[in-house]
Amino acid sequence: MKYREAWQKAAGLLEDSGLEEARLEAEILLRHTLGISRVQLHLELERELHPNKETAYFQTLKHRLEGVPSAYITGEKEFYGRTxxxxxxxxxxxxxxxxxxEKALRIARSYESPYIADIGTGSGAIAITLALELKDAYVYATDISAEALEIARNNAAEYRLGKRLTFYRGDLLESLPEMVDILTANLPYVPTTETKLLKGEPLLALDGGADGLDIYRRLIPVLPGKLRPGGTALLEIGIHQSEVLAKYIKEYLPQAAVEISPDYAGIPRVVGITLPS
Incomplete structure (x- = not known):
């Protein structure tokens, strides 16, 4: 069986299971199995797949069909051009x-040396990306999960950020050592009834309560304690949540300016909260 044939067969299996990006996932898993780049794969599509590699490849496909996300199988995920x-x-x-x-970068570039906090950092992808893109920024990253922080620290070590990125364990803002100019948060916002659709990922990072906004309701009232006057908090949300959250913000932070921004699919995705100066 050639690389091309294995890829096509795997893509068909994944497509039959209902996966939207079947061909891409089949490619990612094949490259992972072979230990080669995308360019190399496309140059060698007519090469024969070794029987041992064929067995290994279709074993990874089995895991994917059982609901294990491709990123957990490969152990990595690309985000903002980095792995x-x-x-x-x-x-x-x-x-x-x-x-x-993108929203955070636009705001941060109006500061000479912005202090940024990423709350619920998880893998550290947001915090690390901001620190790498903003050479004069100081970034704090917090998470309640010690296990998540271990992954985040490993990722930070790969990019050698040194003292410009510091991790703290704690619930929401409690462990932040000082006030910041910009706060980012991609906290759990999936309604409890929908978490079962996201198999394999940690429930702690997904479940936002009945309407998905429970944790943001805890965060918003305490923002002024750690966000400087004139500072902005950027919160990622899901579909059908923007109006409910905006109303809650106006109730607890009536002087704050609220901006809702859609993502590339047109879905309201980021709620910006700017405190009065």
Whole structure:
């Protein structure tokens, strides 16, 4: 069996199971099995697949068909042009979260040396990306999970960020050592009844309560304690949540400016909260 044939067969199996990006996932798993780059795979599509590699490849497909996310099988996920280590201890970074990054970068570049906090950092993808993109920024990253912080620290070590990125364990803002200019948060926002659709990922990183907003309801009232006057918090949300959350913000932070930004699919994705100066 040639590389091309194995890829096509695997893509068909994944497609039959209902996966939306079957061909891409089949490619990712094949490259992982072979230990080669995408360019190399496409140059060698007519090469014969060794029987041992064929067995290994279709074993990884079996795991994927059983509901294990591809990123957990390969142990990595690309985000904002960089690769991050992931496993079942952390949420897999999503493409839509790159919109949160873009918003944060635009705001941060108006500061000379911004202080930024990423709350519920998980794999550290947001915090690390911001630290790498903003050479004069100081970034704090917090998470309640010691296991998640282990992954985040491993990722930070790969990019050699040194003292510009510091990790703290704690619930929401309690462990932040000082006030910051910008706060990012991709906290659990999936309604409890929908978490079963996201098999394999940690429930702690997904479950946001009945309407998905329980944790944000805890965060919003305490923002002024750690966000400087004139500072902005950027919160990632899910579909049908923007109006409910905006109303809650106006109730607890009536002087704050609220901006809702859609992602590339047109879905309201980021809620910006700017405190009065």
């Amino acid at each position: 991050f280590q992931v496993d079942k201890r952390v949420l897999i970074p999503r493409p839509e979260t790159e919109h949160l990054i």
